[in-house]
Amino acid sequence: MTAFTSLLARDMRIAVRVGGGALMGALFFLTVVVMMPFALGPDLALLARIGPAILWLGALLASLLALDRLFATDHEDGSLDLLMMGRMPLELAIAGKGLAHWLTTGLPLVVISPVLGLMLNIEARAMGAVALTLAVGTPALTFIGLVGAGLSVALRRGGLLLAVLVLPLTIPVLIFGVAAANAAIIGGVPFGPPFTILCALSLASLVIGPIAAAAALRFGLE
Amino acid sequence: MALIDLANPTRFLRLVQRVLPWLIAATVVLFVIGLYQSVNAPDDYQQGATVKIMYLHVPSAWLGMMGWALMSAAALGTLVWRHPLADVAGKAAAPIGAAFTFICLVTGSLWGRPTWGTYWVWDARLTSMLVLLLLYLGVMALYWTAEDPGRGSRAAAVLTLVGALNLPIIKFSVDWWNTLHQTESIFRMGGPTIAPSILWPLVVMTLAFTCLFVTLHLMAMRNEILRRRVRTMQLMQAQALAEASA
Numbered sequence: 001m002t003a004f005t006s007l008l009a010r011d012m013r014i015a016v017r018v019g020g021g022a023l024m025g026a027l028f029f030l031t032v033v034v035m036m037p038f039a040l041g042p043d044l045a046l047l048a049r050i051g052p053a054i055l056w057l058g059a060l061l062a063s064l065l066a067l068d069r070l071f072a073t074d075h076e077d078g079s080l081d082l083l084m085m086g087r088m089p090l091e092l093a094i095a096g097k098g099l100a101h102w103l104t105t106g107l108p109l110v111v112i113s114p115v116l117g118l119m120l121n122i123e124a125r126a127m128g129a130v131a132l133t134l135a136v137g138t139p140a141l142t143f144i145g146l147v148g149a150g151l152s153v154a155l156r157r158g159g160l161l162l163a164v165l166v167l168p169l170t171i172p173v174l175i176f177g178v179a180a181a182n183a184a185i186i187g188g189v190p191f192g193p194p195f196t197i198l199c200a201l202s203l204a205s206l207v208i209g210p211i212a213a214a215a216a217l218r219f220g221l222e
Numbered sequence: 223m224a225l226i227d228l229a230n231p232t233r234f235l236r237l238v239q240r241v242l243p244w245l246i247a248a249t250v251v252l253f254v255i256g257l258y259q260s261v262n263a264p265d266d267y268q269q270g271a272t273v274k275i276m277y278l279h280v281p282s283a284w285l286g287m288m289g290w291a292l293m294s295a296a297a298l299g300t301l302v303w304r305h306p307l308a309d310v311a312g313k314a315a316a317p318i319g320a321a322f323t324f325i326c327l328v329t330g331s332l333w334g335r336p337t338w339g340t341y342w343v344w345d346a347r348l349t350s351m352l353v354l355l356l357l358y359l360g361v362m363a364l365y366w367t368a369e370d371p372g373r374g375s376r377a378a379a380v381l382t383l384v385g386a387l388n389l390p391i392i393k394f395s396v397d398w399w400n401t402l403h404q405t406e407s408i409f410r411m412g413g414p415t416i417a418p419s420i421l422w423p424l425v426v427m428t429l430a431f432t433c434l435f436v437t438l439h440l441m442a443m444r445n446e447i448l449r450r451r452v453r454t455m456q457l458m459q460a461q462a463l464a465e466a467s468a
Contacts, residue, residue: 164363
């Protein structure tokens with residue numbers, strides 16, 4: 001497990017140092033959410049109703065933002081080749097990189113989301129539930145995104161291709177995330193079922209994401 | 223002829239040459255019968271003549287989904303058995319499947335206008351078909367951006383399989399989402415069974431469209447093989463020129 005933890009520490013160190021993408025995602029998230037009231041008008045009742053959807057969309061776009069450099073920098077400096085030849089299974093290495101990416105990009109989103117929820121007029125009690133759905137759902141976004149990151153580095157194309165490939169696959173996460181958040185705010189429907197399905201989606205993508213990304217890298221870089 | 227024999231493109235092209243005239247003939251005959259039957263099929267007592275859109279709509283929906291199933295099988299062939307023809311099959315199927323999905327969406331919305339009063343509803347079925355179209359376009363974009371056909375096809379195969387895993391989840395989640403937000407049910411094919419006078423033309427038309435799909439697919443595969451040959455010949459020519467000038 002030492003190889004795994006050292007990879008995790010290395011990726012997190014790179015992310016927080018100069019040129020790293022950590023907190024950039026949180027900043028982008030903040031900007032997207034701030035843009036929304038300008039487009040929709042400062043109607044607090046409306047914002048309270050669609051607030052969870054805004055937060056979820058912002059989180060989705062922000063977690064995509066840093067993904068296309070996830071393997072690309074490692075590919076350029078050759079460390080990806082070392083990971084592929086090393087004794088640690090490539091799937092595990094990719095899971096480690098995904099975890100580091102989530103800790104530096106996804107987790108900050110979850111942490112600042114209550115502040116933004118305040119600006120969107122979501123009440124404090126419900127905001128806890130929204131933050132909880134984001135905490136459970138953003139790993140799914142990152143790990144589904146791993147597949148797109150693997151494919152785009154194999155083809156040496158990043159950016160828009162990644163978004164086109166990954167966004168349709170994240171629709172279930174978005175549906176259940178927003179459904180659970182709305183259930184907590186509006187009520188009427190139980191919070192449990194959509195939330196547990198969201199957990200299931202996260203757990204499934206935790207397995208499928210690294211396996212598919214490893215396959216994409218192996219087939220693409222051979 | 224075993225599947226592995228078809229790994230030789232020349233042999234495959236010869237087979238296509240032999241089969242294609244029969245397939246085209248079968249497609250034409252089936253379309254003549256199916257169109258004749260569907261023109262003469264009775265109108266629905268409520269929807270009138272608009273029910274005939276179904277003869278275009280249902281076969282394209284079926285082929286849109288069959289296209290992805292075919293691509294998934296081809297993706298397995300590419301990744302597991304490295305069958306040289308599998309990636310050609312997958313690449314050729316993507317635009318055809320996307321076209322049928324698009325036809326399904328367009329005819330569906332044209333049908334929706336007179337019967338539901340709107341072109342588009344965020345209904346479960348419509349939405350999941352739209353996502354299918356997006357996935358098709360994503361795979362096509364992936365093929366399109368790859369510089370080297372072999373590498374692109376393996377990447378697209380991975381994406382196709384991930385999509386095949388995800389499509390049922392998307393279908394199911396969209397169903398769930400719809401039932402939560404929308405109480406009014408608009409599209410119910412079940413319930414009363416379709417009268418035989420309307421059902422039979424539909425069966426024939428589905429067969430006709432499936433024949434059309436197979437014909438187009440074989441032709442697209444032939445074109446792709448020829449395109450790759452042209453590419454190889456161009457590369458060889460460029461190399462020869464470079465060596466001559468060096």
